Amino acid sequence: MNRHANEMKDIVEVCLLAGKLMLKNGAETYRVEDTMTRISHAYGIHESHSYVTPTAILFSIEGAEAARLARISDRTIQLDKVTEINGISRRISRGELSVKEAYNLLKEVDASRKIYPLWFSTLAAGLTSGCFLIMYGGIWRDFIPALIAGGFGYYCLIIVQRYVHIKFFSEFTASLMIGLLASLIVLMDLGEQFDKIVIGSVMPLVPGLLMTNAVRDLMAGHLVSGLSKGSEAFLTAFAIGTGVVAVLSWLS
Structure with missing residues (x-):
């Protein structure tokens, strides 16, 4: 039971991180919700719910204790990061990435700083x-x-x-x-x-x-x-x- 709960928690973390990175880097709201839903479906969770605004993301899945909130305090325009996250989402949908691998790739995208002089x-x-x-x-x-x-x-x-x-x-x-x-x-x-x-x-x-x-x-x-x-x-x-x-x- 604890193992299943931990897996669910990790999946929620991946979905929230992907949605947060897309939203703060200039993606549309409907694209953020669609990406989070596709990721959860790819990992076997077919009952997920998300509510996205420009400043916050609410995400929950059936069987989890409570909904999770991600606050978006700053927004910028880095569409290359949105493209990278879309690529990771497609790899998840094809079954090429585990939850841990996807999370690590998303953290790498978040840590990258492609700022022009x-x-x-x-x-x-x-x-x-x-x-x-x-x-x-x-x-x-x-x-x-x-x-x-x-x-x-x-x-x-x-x-x-x-x-x-x-x-x-x-x-x-x-x-x-x-x-x-x-x-x-x-x-x-x-x-x-x-x-x-x-x-x-x-x-x-x-x-x-x-x-x-x-x-x-x-x-x-x-x-x-x-x-x-x-x-x-x-x-x-x-x-x-x-x-x-x-x-x-x-x-x-």
């Missing part, structure tokens, strides 16, 4: 900003100004987030710096189209994944998660817009 992220954000400027009808003369403004804004976002753990404030500060730098560039006659420079530069800050996940969760029937992610995306967009509007008000 700040200079690389800043450069990538700058190049993205320049490309968005051209895509939205800007001129090639403004490509470098958009690259500089977008890279500087993303750099400010990362630096502020290190010291102030308030997402709204960091995004507002980044968009404010982008607006100020873009206006300075235009005033110095180094750029021409202020609006296109700002539009291209703020694109790396836009919560595209949040909006996509919110819509997909709503379509899958996860109303709580969909609405909460939609609200978070709205607040991010509001922060970006407020920073730009503050600059425009000062200029006028």
